[in-house]
Amino acid sequence: MATVAYRAPRSHPSKEIRRHTLIYLGLLPFLLIAVFPIFWMLITALKQDPDLYRMDVVPFWFHLPPTWRHFDFLFHNTFYKDWIVNTMSISFWVSAITLLTAVPAGYALARLRLPGAENLGIGIFMTYLVPAIILFIPLARVVSTLDLQDSWWSLVVVYPTFTIPFCTWLLMGFFKTVPVEIEEAAMVDGCGQLGALCRIVLPVSWPGIITSVIFSFTLSMQDFLYSLAFVSISEQKPVPLGVATELIRGDVFFWGSLMAGALLVGVPVAIIYNLFLDKFITGITGAAIR
Amino acid sequence: MAVSGRVGVLSWWRTPTARRYLFGYTLLAPAVLYVLLLVGVPFLFSLYLAMSDASVGAPVARFVGLENFQAALQSTAFYKALGNTLFFTVGAGILKGLLGTTLAFLLLRPFVGRKVVRALVVIPFTLPIAVSVLGWKWMFDSQFSVVNWALSRLWLIGTYGSPDWPVWLGQPNLALMSVMFVNVWRGFPFSAIVLLAGLTSVPPEIVEAAKVDGASFLQRFRLVIVPMIAPILFVGAAFDTVFTLSDLSIVYLLTNGGPDGATEILPTLAYNTGIRAGALGRGAAISLFLFPLLLPAMILLLRTLRRREH
Known part of the structure; x- marks a missing residue:
């Protein structure tokens, strides 16, 4: 509809893309800081101990196969249930x-x-x-x-x-x-x-x-x-x-x-x-x- | 109502109004009684305990007047905790306000993926507090901190053992910053969502009108939007202040007041004195010092709520 497009110049595609880029850039730090702890807790829960306690490799991924051991420990050696x-x-x-x-x-x-x-x-x-x-x-x-x-x-x-x-x-x-x-x-x-x-x-x-x-x-x-x-x-x-x-x-x-x-x-x-x-x-x- | 004499009173009891009142107050009674018995009475009891020498071991207490309050006011640990509490609450409050406002404006206008972003960004507020604090305790680990790993790889700090290796929860100033950071991390989504609820309640025509009149963005925010959403801001700020002032779990789990009292706040001091050391009277007195700090927030809220009713 021509009239609407005329009255709302903001919906012009390139302007929309620019607006979205700015919003996403602004939100990125908030998203990172909000979500990272969850990711970090999850990967910690699934890593083997030798993989957990080392500082010489990038810690954001597995260097030994993931394990359920920590969950096992929780259910068999503690009162978690x-x-x-x-x-x-x-x-x-x-x-x-x-x-x-x-x-x-x-x-x-x-x-x-x-x-x-x-x-x-x-x-x-x-x-x-x-x-x-x-x-x-x-x-x-x-x-x-x-x-x-x-x-x-x-x-x-x-x-x-x-x-x-x-x-x-x-x-x-x-x-x-x-x-x-x-x-x-x-x-x-x-x-x-x-x-x-x-x-x-x-x-x-x-x-x-x-x-x-x-x-x-x-x-x-x-x-x-x-x-x-x-x-x-x-x-x-x-x-x-x-x-x-x-x-x-x-x-x-x-x-x-x-x-x-x-x-x-x-x-x-x-x-x-x-x-x-x-x-x-x-x-x-x-x-x-x- | 023309009520006169005994007969009149008796017949009033049979009117629909009287029956409605009776029915209504009966329905209200359980909730009111529960709250009176387990909030009202304990509150008064804490006033009494604070003026007694009650302890966990000796249940029969002696009245000691204001001795517990005086003892608190004469100890350096108390002033340290009070100072930390104020610094913590005000500092974290300002940061949450700034971050929350920024986030609220970013989320205000529609964009692709807005709902998903919103759901992800509020995660810190929705996680049970003990759960997320444990996560941060691991991230602030003295040796295997992921924060330090990143800083070290960016050459901002040396390797483990070097003098500039930060021990987040072990160095006095860093520890206070860390507990404040976790409080801000948990609270900024709340500020943002409250503010967003306020902003969306402002009719866009009014903002547009101000724009047409030539008001800049900051002018529109300060002179048009803020006055309109002031009640919501008050309520949000009041709740956040109460949550922050009375929260023990962040400090308790991260540092338990250490190192050497650097992060001690009134709630942890009250807990450690009252329960751990068993001096119930002393503990109750310390926790009551929070009340004057909470009062402004409560009065603000009360006034906002009552204004709406009239």
Whole structure:
């Protein structure tokens, strides 16, 4: 279309190529610095030890055949399997607690026109900002009172302190977007308030609920301090803590297995988080956009 | 509502409004209680602990007033940690702001492969923090550092053992730079994405209008775009400040405060005092010194959020 081409001279091919070249050149350093560590961890995890500890050859590729030894070591000589089971169990229970509390709370704050709802919502969200570093010492007392020290159950109790505020806020925003009409229609049809919530609102809200589960999982995976402070028995640790503390013996670092163990959980978490990153950003900044 | 006398109150309880309130607060109760019991109460408890001589070994504590705070204020280790914390947070914050802004503008306009680039560039922020810090610990290894290999091949430094061979995590200044670098590496994608979310919310017509009026790129950015996206910038900056101030894992895993306190920050000092050395009261007092540093960020966020509501 001639008029469009005339009005948008930027789409001229040679100019487009120049623009793309400049953008790619600008992005190249960012891409390198963001991706290189992953590449380096991966190649470390797959190199044989003699290939790992030498400085006389280009280290970016294999000089001896790649090996699965570091992964074998992880699964046969450490508690890695237990750590994965612990991490999954923690995530499951944290998600369950978060959903059971944050879904009703988010719904009530968004929908029921309660006096003080806005302030209460902001108040709950603000607790997300009270950092672990202030809470971990008093929470250590709570954990020992509940007799949960050195068990991953302590983390099930503690992680909801940050997943509930975040997910309540997220779900509050989400429930505001569900049309009121379908709920009113259900109530006219004889559903009570609870009936309308369970039968009408929840079924159309599954994207928000799945997002909450994802964040309960990824935010739990980002924790290091609580697990470090509360769990010191090898078999009870979640993956990040186990990898960081059990594969370093004195001055000896098992670098191959360290990188293998870190990547094996890090990459899936990064991919899932990546897919939901926009929801995370909207969750915390959305308030400022609307 | 014309409510008068007992009968009126009783009948008010049967109105739809009253039932809605009851239903609503019942739904809210579990979340509010959880947060109160495990954030509110522990926070108050940490105030109490900070004023007691509680330790891991002796659960019965004695009230000691402000002794723990005074002890902190009289130790050089505390001032070192406080100084490092401030330098670390401000320095890393500026770098993340600059890099994030550059990246956001690079990603702003459509180009071929934009989605892929965006997904790759945010990797540092999405990796669990302990995982990526371990990767950096290996890259900063004293002998087999890949960074040193590259620098050595570029003739910028000598070979292993030569006096200019940098030991990233072993030399005081380099160690502080290294922990800051890892924090910036992890945080710059967050700054970029937050800024990008802001930039895309600015209607292009307004920017175009400023352009027609003859405003230069910097003028447009400073006078048109920044004021419009200020709330988002505040929120993003507040979150990043809180994450940075309260994060222990980068320093703990890379240097654990060493060499000789060069990278000690308040979180690591609080952890090492409170849990490792078992002086719960001292540790709680040190961690509470973070609160006044966090407060401006929290107030900024609170004001931004409340302004939206009205």
